[in-house]
Amino acid sequence: MTAPTAAPGRRRPLVLRNRAFAAVWVGQVLTQAAVRMFQVGTSWWLIGYAASGRGGLAAGLFMSVSTLPAVVLAPLVARAIARCDHRSLLRAAAGGAGAAAAALAVWAGTSDLPVAAAYAAALALATCQAFFDPCLTTSVPELVEDEDIEAATGFELSTQSLAGLGGALLGALIVDGSGIAGLAAGCAVAYCAAAALITTVRLRSADTRTADAAAGAGTEQAGAPPRRTLRQILGALPYVRAILLSFAAANLFTTAVFVVMPLYTASVLRGDGTTVSLLEASLGAGTLLGSFTGARVPGRPAVVGSACLGAMAVALAVPGLIAALPVIAGSLLVTGWCVGVIGVRFVALFQRLVPTADKPAFFAVMQAVLGATFPVASLLFGLLGNHLSARTLCLVQAAGLVPAALALLLLPGHSRTADAPVAGPLPDSAAPAPAPAAGGAR
Numbered sequence: 001m002t003a004p005t006a007a008p009g010r011r012r013p014l015v016l017r018n019r020a021f022a023a024v025w026v027g028q029v030l031t032q033a034a035v036r037m038f039q040v041g042t043s044w045w046l047i048g049y050a051a052s053g054r055g056g057l058a059a060g061l062f063m064s065v066s067t068l069p070a071v072v073l074a075p076l077v078a079r080a081i082a083r084c085d086h087r088s089l090l091r092a093a094a095g096g097a098g099a100a101a102a103a104l105a106v107w108a109g110t111s112d113l114p115v116a117a118a119y120a121a122a123l124a125l126a127t128c129q130a131f132f133d134p135c136l137t138t139s140v141p142e143l144v145e146d147e148d149i150e151a152a153t154g155f156e157l158s159t160q161s162l163a164g165l166g167g168a169l170l171g172a173l174i175v176d177g178s179g180i181a182g183l184a185a186g187c188a189v190a191y192c193a194a195a196a197l198i199t200t201v202r203l204r205s206a207d208t209r210t211a212d213a214a215a216g217a218g219t220e221q222a223g224a225p226p227r228r229t230l231r232q233i234l235g236a237l238p239y240v241r242a243i244l245l246s247f248a249a250a251n252l253f254t255t256a257v258f259v260v261m262p263l264y265t266a267s268v269l270r271g272d273g274t275t276v277s278l279l280e281a282s283l284g285a286g287t288l289l290g291s292f293t294g295a296r297v298p299g300r301p302a303v304v305g306s307a308c309l310g311a312m313a314v315a316l317a318v319p320g321l322i323a324a325l326p327v328i329a330g331s332l333l334v335t336g337w338c339v340g341v342i343g344v345r346f347v348a349l350f351q352r353l354v355p356t357a358d359k360p361a362f363f364a365v366m367q368a369v370l371g372a373t374f375p376v377a378s379l380l381f382g383l384l385g386n387h388l389s390a391r392t393l394c395l396v397q398a399a400g401l402v403p404a405a406l407a408l409l410l411l412p413g414h415s416r417t418a419d420a421p422v423a424g425p426l427p428d429s430a431a432p433a434p435a436p437a438a439g440g441a442r
Helices: 019-050 055-072 074-083 086-110 115-143 146-199 209-221 230-235 238-254 257-269 273-296 301-321 325-353 356-371 373-385 390-409
Strands: none
Touching (some): 019 086, 019 115, 019 146, 019 257, 055 074, 055 257, 055 373, 074 356, 086 115, 115 146, 146 273, 146 325, 230 356, 238 301, 238 356, 238 373, 238 390, 257 273, 257 373, 257 390, 273 325, 325 356
């Protein structure tokens, strides 16, 4: 008698079927939760404690410093991902961030911490994360089978949502209760735990890296074309390039929410760390929901993305018109859902459109392009926060998203051959296949 087989569509969730992916995914949850906790907590520390009266500019400068490495180091990150063992790179990034956070915790626990030290720590943590995130994204095909790529992408993108929830709920509360020293100590524990988890994982490519390298060397000697530069990669993918530029413009206004939210809490709601945590948690919960439901939203990615940007514009305008905590929390929930849907649809699209050989460089440059506006947005809205009310800043954010939504909507649809990966073309719809119905994203 043969053993019964599971009915189609009834497979267990991916994190239960694939232990290696589960370990790496939990590691990413820990690292991004740590960096988000540090960002939220330190921003609140600057606005509420260390830089009262000029907290807008201080928080904006802090968030700007936190995003610079992903932009400046993109070429170096791409080369490192292409040449280094992925598990070793992930482990080194998590371990380095843990060491930096531990050093900050000791400093803050033994003496008064200067604001410059918080900026330096943010720079160190962001540098480590700039290597970790694109390396993990590139490693997804090494952890899962091809049919699981979209489910893995959903889980990976949900990491940011889980990080938003954990960081939001803990960051400002820890600062109110234990100060910056307690915040840094919590981040150090999370980073070290992530490094330990990644140590237990063996990527599928690790067994064949030496053989592949030897084969690659032989192919190059036989006259194979050299590895393409970042400019060449984007030049060969005009549809993808246009999408990235549209979202980069949108990010100039969406990412400012991380500066505007604590300012709004302090100046309009007159709240404390608990209020900041509630608002951040609403945003993170919405993104988590969007990450797991994004694959089921019908329509071409450009149409879905434009609709989501339009919905975000409406949602971000609400706090500028109605200063009620439940209404604002609901608006941030909608905003987060839109972010999650956009992430799942477009990262899955890029996984299929970008040739495998170009993925290390592409995902590094994607992070850089999308993050390039974050330092500008943080500084701009931080500076404006010292001169304009937080409610006015919300309306500015909403107005800025409208042109980006229209630009994305008007992008010409690509054909079967345009922007097609070497492995094969994408269907005309350019939409990733829906996730299995049972149990959400798998």
